[in-house]
Amino acid sequence: MKKKWLCVLLCTGMVVSMAAGCGGQSDDKKTKEKTEDTGEKSDVKADSVEQKKVYVSPEWVQSVIDGNQKESEDYVILECAWGEEEDDAAYGEGHIKGAYHMNTDSVESEEYWNIRTPEEIEALAAEYGITKDTTVICYGDSGTNSADDRIAFTFLWAGVENVKCLDGGLEAWTKAGFSTETGSNTPEETKEAFGTTVPAHPEYILSIDTVKEKLENDDNFKLVSIRSEAEFLGETSGYGYIDKAGEPKGAIWGHDTDDGSYNNSDGTTVGLDVVESFLKESDASLDNELSFYCGTGWRAAIPFLICYENGLTNISMYDGGWYQWQMDDTLPVQVGNPASADCVFTTVGELSTDKAPK
Secondary structure, three states: OOOHHHHHHHHHOOOOOOOOOEOOOOOOOOOOOOOOOOOOOOOOOOOOOOOOOOEEOHHHHHHHHOOOOHHHHOEEEEEEEOOOHHHOHHHHHOEOOOOEEEEHHHOEOOOOOOEOOHHHHHHHHHHOOOOOOOEEEEEOOOOOOOHHHHHHHHHHHHOOOEEEEEEOHHHHHHHOOOOOEOOOOOOOOOOOOOOOOOOOOHHHEEOHHHHHHHHHHOOOEEEEEOOOHHHHOOOOOOOOOOOOOOEEOOOEEOOOOOOOOOEOOOOOEOOHHHHHHHHHOOOOOOOOEEEEEOOOOOOOHHHHHHHHHOOOOOEEEEOOHHHHHOOOOOOEEEEOOOOOOOOEEEEHHHOOOOOOOO
8 A cells, every 4th residue: 555656646536546558659550450349350560679679559569469470479468557456447447358467566565665576576477477488568558657667677677578568558559449358367377487587687676775886986877866846856755655855865857757758749658869858957868877766666667668678778777766765864865956056965864754745
């Protein structure tokens, strides 16, 4: 019950079963015929995409389902949302054919809402029939939420070599004219070995100690806050279960994914040029070592995935985010715009405890 989205949804009165979506590509060849509820295959032709391409179109996903891509041989589709399947109204109302529900709690532990242990993630992968060679296609209800990005990041960290997000989520899927199904799909556990050591990419996640050391000693390192401007300035924590507001001293602002800054007008995900423009506002660039963070790791997954699919390797996520940082009274913080003379530099222990959203 400490989830970032749960808190935000409770505070705003929205439905707790919302799931996040992701963004994708626009240059597919479309000869789409709507898939009927009878289960007949459509005849969708879509260009193949590179393995590192994360954000993909509805047409590409349908072409995988239809057997028209190399990924069609071994894939799973995950409808990603916080909560159990029976509590996920979006999944019950209609999901992509063959999709399994995945609860974000499956990939996060409760202490800091960080990604679970390698052993737990490997067991989760086996439960869903996933090995490193399985194509994992994640989606949520729209392009502005980030549950699917969080799960996609987790499987990339674990070692799955081909991870995708449906660009624009289920909204884009239905807008493109593709149908959904109701009922529950149960994954079939695989007895095959995952195929590599989990995590295959430990470098994708930085610990709080590593972040602290780099902020103190590495001028090329940039800790990029993917939070609202009000959160970045210390006006609110952004979370009902976090009383203190501020940012780690030295952090720069990379804008918020929740307000649509990382989405095009059609709900798809922006390109690397937008990430670059946000960094430039803080005199940073794509040449810096970049570590993205937010409150508990959801929003930070989006710019990481944008950079990842564009071939950047100098990227990571500080998974603990503000939630873990504000638990240590000795850690340095900034409250306000660090480029302003009004910015206050202090420690966590000196912060007020009245900044949780009302």
